[in-house]
Amino acid sequence: xxxxxxxxxxxxxxxxxxxxxxxxxxxxxxxxxxxxxxxxxxxxxxxxxxxxxxxxxxxxxxxxxxxxxxxxxxxxxxxxxxxxxxxxxxxxxxxxxxxxxxxxxxxxxxxxxxxxxxxxxxxxxxxxxxxxxxxxxxxxxxxxxxxxxxxxxxxxxxxxxxxxxxxxxxxxxxxxxxxxxxxxxxxxxxxxxxxxxxxxxxxxxxxxxxxxxxxxxxxxxxxxxxxxxxxxxxxx
Amino acid sequence: xxxxxxxxxxxxxxxxxxxxxxxxxxxxxxxxxxxxxxxxxxxxxxxxxxxxxxxxxxxxxxxxxxxxxxxxxxxxxxxxxxxxxxxxxxxxxxxxxxxxxxxxxxxxxxxxxxxxxxxxxxxxxxxxxxxxxxxxxxxxxxxxxxxxxxxxxxxxxxxxxxxxxxxxxxxxxxxxxxxxxxxxxxxxxxxxxxxxxxxxxxxxxxxxxxxxxxxxxxxxxxxxxxxxxxxxxxxx
Amino acid sequence: xxxxxxxxxxxxxxxxxxxxxxxxxxxxxxxxxxxxxxxxxxxxxxxxxxxxxxxxxxxxxxxxxxxxxxxxxxxxxxxxxxxxxxxxxxxxxxxxxxxxxxxxxxxxxxxxxxxxxxxxxxxxxxxxxxxxxxxxxxxxxxxxxxxxxxxxxxxxxxxxxxxxxxxxxxxxxxxxxxxxxxxxxxxxxxxxxxxxxxxxxxxxxxxxxxxxxxxxxxxxxxxxxxxxxxxxxxxx
Amino acid sequence: xxxxxxxxxxxxxxxxxxxxxxxxxxxxxxxxxxxxxxxxxxxxxxxxxxxxxxxxxxxxxxxxxxxxxxxxxxxxxxxxxxxxxxxxxxxxxxxxxxxxxxxxxxxxxxxxxxxxxxxxxxxxxxxxxxxxxxxxxxxxxxxxxxxxxxxxxxxxxxxxxxxxxxxxxxxxxxxxxxxxxxxxxxxxxxxxxxxxxxxxxxxxxxxxxxxxxxxxxxxxxxxxxxxxxxxxxxxx
Numbered sequence: 036x037x038x039x040x041x042x043x044x045x046x047x048x049x050x051x052x053x054x055x056x057x058x059x060x061x062x063x064x065x066x067x068x069x070x071x072x073x074x075x076x077x078x079x080x081x082x083x084x085x086x087x088x089x090x091x092x093x094x095x096x097x098x099x100x101x102x103x104x105x106x107x108x109x110x111x112x113x114x115x116x117x118x119x120x121x122x123x124x125x126x127x128x129x130x131x132x133x134x135x136x137x138x139x140x141x142x143x144x145x146x147x148x149x150x151x152x153x154x155x156x157x158x159x160x161x162x163x164x165x166x167x168x169x170x171x172x173x174x175x176x177x178x179x180x181x182x183x184x185x186x187x188x189x190x191x192x193x194x195x196x197x198x199x200x201x202x203x204x205x206x207x208x209x210x211x212x213x214x215x216x217x218x219x220x221x222x223x224x225x226x227x228x229x230x231x232x233x234x235x236x237x238x239x240x241x242x243x244x245x246x247x248x249x250x251x252x253x254x255x256x257x258x259x260x261x262x263x264x265x266x267x268x269x270x271x
Numbered sequence: 272x273x274x275x276x277x278x279x280x281x282x283x284x285x286x287x288x289x290x291x292x293x294x295x296x297x298x299x300x301x302x303x304x305x306x307x308x309x310x311x312x313x314x315x316x317x318x319x320x321x322x323x324x325x326x327x328x329x330x331x332x333x334x335x336x337x338x339x340x341x342x343x344x345x346x347x348x349x350x351x352x353x354x355x356x357x358x359x360x361x362x363x364x365x366x367x368x369x370x371x372x373x374x375x376x377x378x379x380x381x382x383x384x385x386x387x388x389x390x391x392x393x394x395x396x397x398x399x400x401x402x403x404x405x406x407x408x409x410x411x412x413x414x415x416x417x418x419x420x421x422x423x424x425x426x427x428x429x430x431x432x433x434x435x436x437x438x439x440x441x442x443x444x445x446x447x448x449x450x451x452x453x454x455x456x457x458x459x460x461x462x463x464x465x466x467x468x469x470x471x472x473x474x475x476x477x478x479x480x481x482x483x484x485x486x487x488x489x490x491x492x493x494x495x496x497x498x499x500x501x502x503x504x505x506x507x
Numbered sequence: 508x509x510x511x512x513x514x515x516x517x518x519x520x521x522x523x524x525x526x527x528x529x530x531x532x533x534x535x536x537x538x539x540x541x542x543x544x545x546x547x548x549x550x551x552x553x554x555x556x557x558x559x560x561x562x563x564x565x566x567x568x569x570x571x572x573x574x575x576x577x578x579x580x581x582x583x584x585x586x587x588x589x590x591x592x593x594x595x596x597x598x599x600x601x602x603x604x605x606x607x608x609x610x611x612x613x614x615x616x617x618x619x620x621x622x623x624x625x626x627x628x629x630x631x632x633x634x635x636x637x638x639x640x641x642x643x644x645x646x647x648x649x650x651x652x653x654x655x656x657x658x659x660x661x662x663x664x665x666x667x668x669x670x671x672x673x674x675x676x677x678x679x680x681x682x683x684x685x686x687x688x689x690x691x692x693x694x695x696x697x698x699x700x701x702x703x704x705x706x707x708x709x710x711x712x713x714x715x716x717x718x719x720x721x722x723x724x725x726x727x728x729x730x731x732x733x734x735x736x737x738x739x740x741x742x743x
Numbered sequence: 744x745x746x747x748x749x750x751x752x753x754x755x756x757x758x759x760x761x762x763x764x765x766x767x768x769x770x771x772x773x774x775x776x777x778x779x780x781x782x783x784x785x786x787x788x789x790x791x792x793x794x795x796x797x798x799x800x801x802x803x804x805x806x807x808x809x810x811x812x813x814x815x816x817x818x819x820x821x822x823x824x825x826x827x828x829x830x831x832x833x834x835x836x837x838x839x840x841x842x843x844x845x846x847x848x849x850x851x852x853x854x855x856x857x858x859x860x861x862x863x864x865x866x867x868x869x870x871x872x873x874x875x876x877x878x879x880x881x882x883x884x885x886x887x888x889x890x891x892x893x894x895x896x897x898x899x900x901x902x903x904x905x906x907x908x909x910x911x912x913x914x915x916x917x918x919x920x921x922x923x924x925x926x927x928x929x930x931x932x933x934x935x936x937x938x939x940x941x942x943x944x945x946x947x948x949x950x951x952x953x954x955x956x957x958x959x960x961x962x963x964x965x966x967x968x969x970x971x972x973x974x975x976x977x978x979x
Binding site: 572575576578579580581582583587588591592594595598599602603606624 | 808811812814815816817818819821823824827828830831834835838839842860
Binding site: 111112113114172173174175176178234235236237238241244245246249 | 583584585586644645646647648650706707708709710713716717718721
């Protein structure tokens with residue numbers, strides 16, 4: 036079973052624009068470690084112990100709250116209404132759909148809302164979130180896109196793969212969120228915004244610039260932080 | 272004809288929580304200059320020349336884009352999900368409803384979208400937006416609420432008054448946005464978030480603290496900037 | 508009398524690195540309007556009325572305080588210790604030397620410190636400072652250098668020219684600050700930091716990138732805001 | 744041997760103003776764990792292994808660079824020139840004195856500058872720095888002072904204690920920096936700025952407000968992060 040193959044490699048990973056595609060390719064090892072992570076495979080076949088699922092959900096709740104804030108910060112960095120509109124749509128989805136689902140799934144597993152809110156952040160979560168804040172303080176719109184896209188578009192890629200499998204019913208609700216068609220539509224839109232934003236700032240040959248290397252570095256570091264986050268969820 | 276009477280004064284201005292109510296009272300002169308501004312009265316009776324309406328819309332478009340960004344910044348300052356959720360709802364409304372309406376109303380008046388986007392910011396707009404940015408850089412959640420609420424809740428108060436009048440059909444679409452019931456519901460919610468946020472940070476007796484005076488100052492300065500913005504729209 | 512000739516044009520304007528030099532050249536008209544502004548010429552020959560000098564000093568005090576804050580913000584955006592060290596040196600100079608001189612010069616002209624602190628910001632100052640804040644919120648290190656350098660290096664260029672003239676004694680203390688050798692040394696250093704920062708981010712051929720155009724735009728807009736600031740000082 | 748006794752407790756810990764004093768008292772356990780940390784005791788008697796000293800210096804280098812950035816951010820939050828002047832002085836000291844010393848001490852121990860720059864951040868450092876960034880994004884001037892003062896004034900208290908001991912020569916240069924008289928003078932000044940800033944914002948009875956509790960919480964959490972940082976240095 037192979038997930039997360041970059042579309043240029045002749046496989047069927049979803050395509051979210053040419054710059055995101057190239058980002059995936061330049062850090063193929065880390066990207067595969069993320070997309071093919073044992074956490075997702077065991078979630079799919081139902082072998083993931085509930086305590087690890089809950090551990091993940093609770094850390095992910097902390098993560099998503101700060102993730103939503105980072106999209107809020109994107110609004111200051113966006114140069115026009117389309118960039119701001121995308122960030123707003125993302126926040127809306129994260130706050131009103133994703134975080135709400137986390138609360139309900141935790142409740143189902145016996146973690147009440149108050150207990151969820153009091154979760155202690157683990158070091159992998161801390162490191163990931165600090166990365167967002169560093170880039171948010173020092174970078175511009177496309178810097179932030181390079182660190183926000185691995186998670187958002189990566190989970191959509193995972194969802195797209197899981198949709199092609201016969202998955203166990205155990206974690207179906209979580210899986211459905213990411214395999215959802217509407218989710219894919221919004222991810223394709225984000226891919227287009229990324230393409231437009233990079234061309235507007237670095238030109239049509241953006242990939243030949245020095246700046247592009249920095250963006251690739253940011254993307255790769257973020258992907259690695261994502262893998263650490265999943266490792267911690269399995270061992271937590 | 273009198274608008275914008277603070278609810279404690281025995282009149283029928285809508286009530287958006289006790290702290291906002293007190294803010295209005297402490298700058299009653301400036302508040303009345305805002306709520307009773309000739310711009311709104313002439314909008315209501317249809318005597319406002321279309322060129323001033325368009326001038327206002329174009330400046331307000333610039334204003335609202337930055338206003339949405341300030342709500343995006345609120346997400347970094349909010350301490351819990353309810354504060355972040357409110358900011359997200361505000362951004363959603365501003366970007367997808369208010370700004371969209373401005374584009375359409377301008378189009379109706381012969382200003383196409385590209386021309387709208389190229390509007391030159393007038394000094395009153397600049398001064399108002401700089402105020403948001405200063406407070407955003409230096410202050411916390413309640414500082415920002417003191418500078419964001421005059422506009423948002425003030426227009427709802429104006430809408431509430433206009434709803435009680437027999438208004439001319441000329442500017443009906445604009446008027447309807449602010450008299451809309453859903454708009455009032457979201458404003459009441461914001462009023463509650465403000466009350467909770469201030470009590471959480473300054474205690475139940477917040478109004479006796481030094482900090483409260485600073486918040487009142489910020490509210491008053493903002494209200495004055497709002498009046499200048501409307502003055503400019505009449506003379507522009 | 509001609510000031511502010513770009514060094515590539517075969518004249519004797521000081522050279523603060525190749526990127527700054529190119530920035531000056533791409534907005535030659537606005538740059539000359541700044542460097543050759545009547546405000547400086549009348550300051551040099553002593554014909555500037557004291558009330559305009561004081562008006563300028565008071566607005567410039569407000570400006571420099573926010574200017575120092577923008578250099579403080581640079582520290583978050585700098586990628587290494589040399590960039591942060593430069594920003595720190597700038598803040599030190601602005602806060603402990605420039606602002607202190609403004610206080611003393613105002614005192615000499617009968618404006619006591621409290622009165623100086625209570626100066627009302629004029630619209631040209633507001634517009635200039637809002638520009639800093641916008642770029643600070645949305646851009647990265649080199650974006651900020653493009654908007655901070657026109658003022659800092661421009662005044663050094665003006666100082667360099669004034670040093671070559673026989674100036675009237677009237678405003679000598681102010682003039683001396685900018686003709687000072689140490690000031691020139693720190694400006695040459697800033698020029699090198701700008702060159703290194705741009706090459707590090709956009710490559711050796713930075714000037715061929717899309718991003719370079721944006722930097723040139725930011726520089727030109729800033730220069731125009733500087734001219735407006737000086738116009739206001741003459742008419743204020 | 745007892746260090747770091749709050750001055751109200753009848754001992755001889757240096758006094759850096761009444762609010763800082765109260766902060767120390769409200770988290771006495773954590774404060775003592777910080778000030779009396781085995782790391783400092785073994786540094787004083789020379790028993791600390793050089794490898795732990797170097798480990799500490801390298802992490803502290805990363806820490807101080809971000810610490811300087813946080814003081815840079817203070818300039819945006821300061822309300823007047825005295826607050827901005829203090830932040831500037833702090834940055835100057837951190838960048839030009841402290842960080843320079845770290846580079847030289849590391850060089851002495853065989854870690855060249857390039858190797859120092861490439862140090863990998865440990866999780867305790869990450870957690871501490873993320874805390875600064877969170878408070879920087881969400882809070883105001885006094886919030887930031889509550890998280891920046893434990894380190895700066897705490898090390899001065901440690902220095903004051905070490906000055907009263909007969910310390911081994913081994914780590915004398917490091918010790919001297921913190922026992923230095925000028926360092927104490929600048930710390931007393933910071934204490935006064937904190938007192939003034941809190942009274943200006945929360946009034947003379949600040950300690951009775953809800954907000955004060957939040958400041959105490961921030962101070963305590965920071966102190967705990969400082970202890971974790973030192974633990975890591977001993978075990979690293």
